[in-house]
Amino acid sequence: MSSGLSVDAVDGPGGEEKPPEDPEAPQQLAGRSPTRIALGRLARDKVAVVGTVVLLILVVLAIMAPLICDWWNIYPDQKDPNAPTPSQMLDGNQLPSFGPPQYPFTWDHPLGIEPQSGRDNLALLLYGLRTSLTVALLATVFSTVVGVTLGLLAGYAKGAVDAVLSFVIDFFLSFPFILGALALAPIITSRFGGDQDTLRRAELLSLVGILVLFGWMGLARLIRGQVLSLREREFVQAAQVIGVPTWQILFKELLPNLVAPIVVAISLSIPAYVAAEAGLSFLGIGLTESPSLGKTVNSAVNYFERYPLYLWTPVVTIMIMVIALNLVGDSIRDAFDPKTRR
Amino acid sequence: MSEHTSFEEQVAQTHAANVLDPDAPAVLTVDNLRMYFPVKSGGVVRRRIGDVQAVDGVSFEVPRGGSVGLVGESGCGKSTTGRLITRLYKPTGGSMKFGEHDQDLATISDKEMKPLRREVQMIFQDPYSSLNPRHTVGTIVGTPLRVHDVVPKKQTLSRVQELLEVVGLNPEHYNRYPNEFSGGQRQRIGIARALALQPKLMVADEPVSALDVSIQAQVINLMQDLQREFDIAFLFIAHDLAIVRHFCPEVAVMYLGKIVEIGDRESIYSGAHHPYTQALLSAVPDIKQATTGERRERIRLTGDVPSPINPPSGCRFRTRCPIAQEICAKHEPPLLQIGKRHKVACHFPGRINQPPSSPITAGLLGVDAQGSPDPGASPSSDLTDQPGYADTWFDLDSKSFGRA
Structure with a gap:
């Protein structure tokens, strides 16, 4: 928010300037929607730009994980026939035979090798990043859809529907998340626990399910409150007088007015889900089969004196990712809501 | 605002006060209309402990193509009456016979109401909240056309531009957002939206009280022109007596949910008896x-x-x-x-x-x-x-x- 709002409102520099045409041309008259104004503001926010670049790098790394591992000739697990066996990588103390902590840095394994299993740390990190982002994105998408829909319904319906939905929201809010996750995760997982591949997918989906189950209420409540105030605005009554069907009032009249709080909620819930996934995996109730940053932290805690690099890489990665997501989220909120100033 | 007519032309256009046509048949007959909003107690079991008698037994007629003014102080139920006629609320009792078939707007179901919504439209008080800030003017004015399939999809835009021209706005502005317009222009957009369905009855809920005095005259003149051109009956809700006198040959005065005096312009303004x-x-x-x-x-x-x-x-x-x-x-x-x-x-x-x-x-x-x-x-x-x-x-x- 370095530049003043008045400048943006008229015509911000750096926006898509069309080449000068006939001044009467109709496209020159095109209005800028509030969303576009917000995006223009965002583009001039240095923190947001830096945060976005960091996030983009992390996302690209996660997407390219298989390619990078192929090119580097490193493997996240021993199932691959080309992967070195643990005995090739580890010495008698189950510590790596190459690189840190006992030997100098080697480009073959820039972040070292995992003790006990002999897997490459860089490969684990990349695939862990992949898992983290997948889980966080899926959980965010589903919880947003559920939260927005139920929030819209509760706010617009009033009466009994609102009372029931509000009770459900309060019920889930008061339910202890960790306890629920502890109880539910093994149950869901055991139902699908066949071979490793289905187990891995079941684990991932059940983790997403648990995160969604305990993550939609905040947004639903927020949306309900917003709808309660919006529904009394005259443009909603105008739509009712015109005879616009209710679902169109909800999704075409009200929803566009809720873009700002939804975008803000999304941008702040992604880092929360990243942290929750890592936390649950650290506790051992998240992912056991797929690589995960939280799981790596869990096994690295035992080596924090002898092999600090092993612990620091996943911790620092999670930290950078969560901080970047939060800063970008903050900037998005500021851009969409001109009333907050830093 | 005056792209299309010069100042001289505007001055030359006379906007004399509307005259009463005593023989016009009624387009809307409101009889003993009542609206009680329940007041509920707090606590778990919310009992009904009373009613706000917002409108209590109101009867009047709106003649075809004419205009009836509804005046009274804040909270007297005049806006509620307007909202009952457009069925934003369902009345507690009474009847509202509308149109040639005397359909009762008070008891009709929401489904049966939908075709009638083309006939009864509303102009809102606050031009700053009556337009969706996230929609372009084209979308706002085009919504009634889309919902009621008034014109084929391809012609929506040209119809929207026609309507914008009718209310005195630049038709090229259809892709702008409401925040780029002034209050008077916004109210014109609201009028264009209400006009899109070519209603027989327009409920104008304090259409000019949020506007600057100089703009009020423009908007009133516009509504007069439209009324003559399209033969629209107006229920004109206002608290500005001068504007009501100009616009409405017939006036009803409300106090606390009841009509205390109703009559033609002369009887009210020169011979008030209440x-x-x-x-x-x-x-x-x-x-x-x-x-x-x-x-x-x-x-x-x-x-x-x-x-x-x-x-x-x-x-x-x-x-x-x-x-x-x-x-x-x-x-x-x-x-x-x-x-x-x-x-x-x-x-x-x-x-x-x-x-x-x-x-x-x-x-x-x-x-x-x-x-x-x-x-x-x-x-x-x-x-x-x-x-x-x-x-x-x-x-x-x-x-x-x-x-x-």
Whole structure:
């Protein structure tokens, strides 16, 4: 928010300037929607730009994980026939035979090798990043859809529907998340626990399910409150007088007015889900089969004196990712809501 | 605003006050309309502990292509009446007969209401909240066209541009957002949206009270032009008496959910017989008097409007009325026709500061002057509470029903 709002409102520099045409041309008259104004503001926010670049790098790394591992000739697990066996990588103390902590840095394994299993740390990190982002994105998408829909319904319906939905929201809010996750995760997982591949997918989906189950209420409540105030605005009554069907009032009249709080909620819930996934995996109730940053932290805690690099890489990665997501989220909120100033 | 007409042209266009067409058939007949909003207690079991009697037995007619003004102070139920007619609320009781088929808007289901929504439209008070800030003008004005399939999809844009031109906006502005327009322009957009369905009846809920005075005239003139061009009947809700006088040949005055006086422009503005109407009119500042230094009698009402949850017994205005007597607390005055097009609900109707000494309604109601039952008197059967006007009326001078 370095530049003043008045400048943006008229015509911000750096926006898509069309080449000068006939001044009467109709496209020159095109209005800028509030969303576009917000995006223009965002583009001039240095923190947001830096945060976005960091996030983009992390996302690209996660997407390219298989390619990078192929090119580097490193493997996240021993199932691959080309992967070195643990005995090739580890010495008698189950510590790596190459690189840190006992030997100098080697480009073959820039972040070292995992003790006990002999897997490459860089490969684990990349695939862990992949898992983290997948889980966080899926959980965010589903919880947003559920939260927005139920929030819209509760706010617009009033009466009994609102009372029931509000009770459900309060019920889930008061339910202890960790306890629920502890109880539910093994149950869901055991139902699908066949071979490793289905187990891995079941684990991932059940983790997403648990995160969604305990993550939609905040947004639903927020949306309900917003709808309660919006529904009394005259443009909603105008739509009712015109005879616009209710679902169109909800999704075409009200929803566009809720873009700002939804975008803000999304941008702040992604880092929360990243942290929750890592936390649950650290506790051992998240992912056991797929690589995960939280799981790596869990096994690295035992080596924090002898092999600090092993612990620091996943911790620092999670930290950078969560901080970047939060800063970008903050900037998005500021851009969409001109009333907050830093 | 004036891209299309020069200043001279605008000045040349006369916008005389609307005239009454006494023979026009009614497009809307409202009869004994009531709206009670329940008041609920707190706690787990929310019991109904009372009602806000926002509108309590309102009857009037809106003639085809004409306009009826609805005036009164804040909270008197005039906006609620407008919202009942557009069915933003479902009325508690009464009927609202609309159109040639006399369909009752009060009891009709939401599904049956949908085709009728094309006929009854509304202009809102606040141009800053009546337009969706996230939609372009094209979307806003095009929504009624889309919802009711008025024109084929491809022609929506050209129709929207036509409508924008009709209300005096640049048709090229269809892809702009409401925040880029001034208040007057926004109100024009709201009018264009209401006009899109070519309604027969337009409920204008204080359409100009949020606008600058210089813009008010433009918007009023625009509505007058549209009314003549498209033959739209207006229910004009306002608290500005000067504007209502200009726009509405017929005026109803409301107080606390009831019509206290209704009549044509002359009867209300020059011959008001209800003390509340007189008080309202005397509150209007008069420039002529200010310049001549002449002093005019002002009726000052004291106290607050009573709560519509617990309205006063008898006449609702009696707590603030300068001429109230005992009978006013005991009996509600009937809406009595006292002229060709003039009805008043008061026990002591008269010219300003000349109320009759005894309640003229006492005999009609079958009570004595104090409001106690009078075994000798016979209640009149001529007391009707029909919307519209009868051919015979109660003559205040001869104190009997008859024709002038």
